[in-house]
Amino acid sequence: GAGVSQSPSNKVTEKGKDVELRCDPISGHTALYWYRQSLGQGLEFLIYFQGNSAPDKSGLPSDRFSAERTGGSVSTLTIQRTQQEDSAVYLCASTIPNGGALYEQYFGPGTRLTVT
Amino acid sequence: QKEVEQDPGPLSVPEGAIVSLNCTYSNSAFQYFMWYRQYSRKGPELLMYTYSSGNKEDGRFTAQVDKSSKYISLFIRDSQPSDSATYLCAMSAIENFNKFYFGSGTKLNVKP
Known part of the structure; x- marks a missing residue:
């Protein structure tokens, strides 16, 4: 079956522009x-x-x-007024939580964002 | 200090070698420990996971957790060129198992 898909696969944008992933x-x-995922940063x-709610958005920078x-x-991730430090690969993963037991996250191929 | 530390490598070994990949962590609440493999330009894929301490074996792969030392390892026996990838460790705590903390990844190159 189909896996997680992400679009676009690559995006080059000028500093200050908004992007949607x-x-x-x-x-x-x-x-x-x-x-x-930034280079060398994990x-x-x-x-x-x-569902549609975000119980944890603590990582938004x-x-x-x-x-x-x-x-x-x-899902859509929007970055407004992009900065050069936003350049990275943005990965999405999905799963079915299983009542506290460990579950596998399935990752998409990512969107490579470059801010010039 | 990062929650999870991992040597970035690169690690280069000949085909057939035994590979040892490691991570250390600082949060004693971590109970779930995972290893992901990531090929270039692809998303990570789950390789193995363990709960709490101990060893787990799956084919050529063995995962070890030493909670007393806050240290986890992944061993690859009879390494193959197809094992060349970046290996990421990840962990989470029971009370917030939705939040995964990843290491920075170790790049492995297995030479034919």
């Missing part, structure tokens, strides 16, 4: 995560959705970053 999770997966947690999820499916 999209994530299509695996059908039926209720939980969705956004991460940022994955940095940004936000977690359960500034108020320029926002995310929403509609219909318990597609």
Whole structure:
């Protein structure tokens, strides 16, 4: 079946412009995560959705970053007034939480954002 | 101090070698420990996970957790060129198991 998809795969934008990154999770997966992966920095947690609500958005680095999820499916990460330090790969993952037991996150291929 | 520390490498080994990858962590509340493999330009994929302390084996891969030392390891036996990738450790605590803390990843190159 289809995995997690993300679009665009690559995005080059000028400093100060807004960008929208999209994530299509695996059908039926209720939980969705956004991460940022900078060179040599590993994955940095940004936000977690359960359904359409975001119980944990503690990783969003500034108020320029926002995310929403509609219909318990597609999610959009928006970065306003982009800065060069926003350049990174943005990864989305989805899963079905299992009552506290460990569960596998399925990752998309990421969106590579370059801010010039 | 980062929650999870991981040597970035790169680590270069000949085919057939035993590979040891490691992470240390500072939060004693971590109970779930995972290893992800990430090929270039792809998202990470779960390789193995363990709960609390102990060992877990899956084919050529063995994961070890030493909670007293806050140290986890992934061993790869009979390494293959197809194992060349970046390996990331990740962990979470029971009280907030939705939040995963990742290491920065170790890049492994297995030479034929």
